[in-house]
Amino acid sequence: MKSNIVAWMQEGNVSIPTLLFSEYRNLNLNETELVLLLNIITFIEKGNEFPTPEELSARMTITIAECNEMLRRLIQRGFIEIMDQYSNEGIRFEKYSVNPLWEKLVDRFLLNHQVSRQIEKKTEETDVYTCFEKEFGRPLSPFExxxxxxxxxxxxxxxxxxxxxxxxxxxxxxxxxxYIDRILFEWKKNGIKTIEQAKNHGRKFRQKQTDRTQGQENSQQSAVPFYNWLEQ
Incomplete structure (x- = not known):
């Protein structure tokens, strides 16, 4: 019993990006092609860098001829490539590389990220217009x-x-x-890019205004004057 468990553990594990399972359809791969690629990756991980169609088909429900045809299509479509390698003794041999597959997957990931960022940006921009119309209490003019x-x-x-x-x-x-344009101009000139920086900047200017009115007895109870950005 223990020997069986040890043998199972010695088979090892293969690390496969989760993204491959969620994106293989978008890469125009079908399930059989995916399993073939996974088997190639498994053979490479275990040291067999150029498994034969016979070895690959033995693990699947396809014939050797079907496996040959599928390998040919995957190479033509740029998912795998056959590379020439040379041993230390100068003997030439061939190996599979799945780097083209990883490159396609990275491209897909970056595309998804770009699309997500564009959607997020569009949502943020729409929210800005909504906030302005809410504060102004009316639809914005074309100029605004x-x-x-x-x-x-x-x-x-x-x-x-x-x-x-x-x-x-x-x-x-x-x-x-x-007035808002002037605020943005001043913030940009002072390198303000975050909400916290903007709050600190506004507090400093309002503190200066407060200091100017300290002579008044009720200055502590009165509303804190705000910085007039248009007077800069």
Whole structure:
């Protein structure tokens, strides 16, 4: 019994990217081709870098002829390649390489990531327009929509920073695009790219305003004055 378990453990394991199982269909591979590739990978992992069609078909439900044809198609479609290798004694031999498969999988992963980021960016941009219309209490004019687009596309302001500038304008009681544009300009000039940096920057300027009014007896109870960005 123990010897059987040891023999099973000695068979080893093969590490396969999970992405291959979720993306093989998008790579235009069918299940039989996938299993053939997995068997090639398994043989390579165990030191047999050029398994024969006979060895491969013996593990599957396809004939040797079908295996030969499938190997030929996988090579033509760029999923595997046959490489020439030379031993230390100068003897030439051939081996399979599945690097083309991994390269296709990486391309697929990057494409998925790019599409996801584009969807996320579109959602963030739509959310910015929604926030502005909510604060302004009306639909934005074409000019205002163009300004928002320029902030994101031309000035490369992050939507989160644009919404932070909008909140700053609301808190300051100066809800207009010129004021918000000035805030964004000042933040960009000072290298502000995160919400926390924006909050700290605003606190510093408001503290300066507070210091100027310390002579008033009720300064502690009065509303904290806000920094007027348009006076810069």
């Amino acid at each position: 929509c163009e300004s928002l687009g320029m902030w994101m596309d031309d000035d490369h302001h992050d939507p989160i920073i644009i919404k932070a500038a909008l909140r700053e304008a609301v808190m300051s009681g100066k809800l207009n695009f010129r």
